[in-house]
Amino acid sequence: MKVEVNGESREFVAGGSVLVLLAELEIDPRMVVVERNREIVRRDQLDRVPVEDGDRFEIVHFVGGG
Amino acid sequence: MTDERIDPLDGQDPLVIADRGFSSRLIVGTGKYRSHEETVEAIRASGAEMVTVAVRRVDLDASKQESLLHHLDPEEFFLLPNTAGCFTADDAIRYARLGREAGLSSWVKLEVIGDQETLLPDTEALLEATRVLTTEGFTVLPYTNDDLITALRLEEAGAAAVMPLASPIGSGLGLLNPLNIRLLKSRLSVPVIVDAGVGTASDACLTMEQGVDGILMNTALAAAERPVLMASAMRLAVRAGRAAYLAGRMPTREWAVPSSPSAGMLD
DSSP states (O other), X not given: OEEEETTEEEEOOTTOBHHHHHHHTTOOGGGOEEEETXXXXXXXXXXXXXXXXXXXXXXXXXXXXX | OOOTTOOGGGTOOOEXXXXXXXXXXXXXXXXXXXXXXXXXXXXXXXXXXXEEEEEEEOOGGGTXXXXXXXXXXXXXXXXXXXXXXXXXXXXXXXXXXXXXXXXXXXXXXXOOBSOTTTOOBOHHHHHHHHHHHXXXXXXEEEEEOSOHHHHHHHHHTTOSSXXXXXXXXXXXXXXXXXXXXXXXXXXXXXXXXXXXXXXXXXXXXXXXXXXXXXXXXXXXXXXXXXXXXXXXXXXXXXXXXXXXXXXXXOOOOSXXXXXXXXXXXXX
């Protein structure tokens, strides 16, 4: 199935959670915040929220800024 | 105005925002440094406790690169997420919520920009976003212009501090309108933090001499030839300006007045 991550289309195996998606992208979940279809996925929910076909994710973190 | 018990040079003059005390009246940004290492070294030299950060997409092709958070220990610094780059209230609110989830607090430096060229704030959208985020329990520190009426409305809307500019973001032009800044300070109950425009130490000192509660700066440090040295200069300038304000300056005169006695001169 296809999902969109940070504006890019990606293939992802059905049945996985958001935490699995992060692992596949080699992203440390403690360092990021995930928005799924414009809703924030709380950190303690990452392993419970499923990834579904057509989902749109934003994965953000802190960068330098003023 | 002047309290002789306060000695700003002796760590007894904290900046208090929303009942939380900060040891330094200088708040610094983390953008535009040459490296994470230089960022942290400059922040330490500045003595700042509160440090702003931005929220941006993770680069999926470089996700194993070290994140800023690996270098900025939230135990050592109070991280203040900003909504820089947002042009609507909705976007700013979205970024504020992401920042809250990423960080350890509900504080946000709220920016809603109205114009790309000048980066001046869209004050109408800023007010709207301040109202929404305050209702959601955020401690909101809005970046605004030096207009008194907007500042009063931000305070009414629940802002925990008001952050007027000294001059445009990243301009280094210094404090362009000391009068407006003094007006804001004299009429607001919440702290006034001058945010943006300071270019060098004298700008910071002059700004603090107006009686404001603190200064937020980024480019003045990051774009200096030697950022760490400039950070030290700014730490001293902010403390000097604060001390001079508390000391109460002498009145100015148009003509000279001798410092030595006129009596006792030889015939």
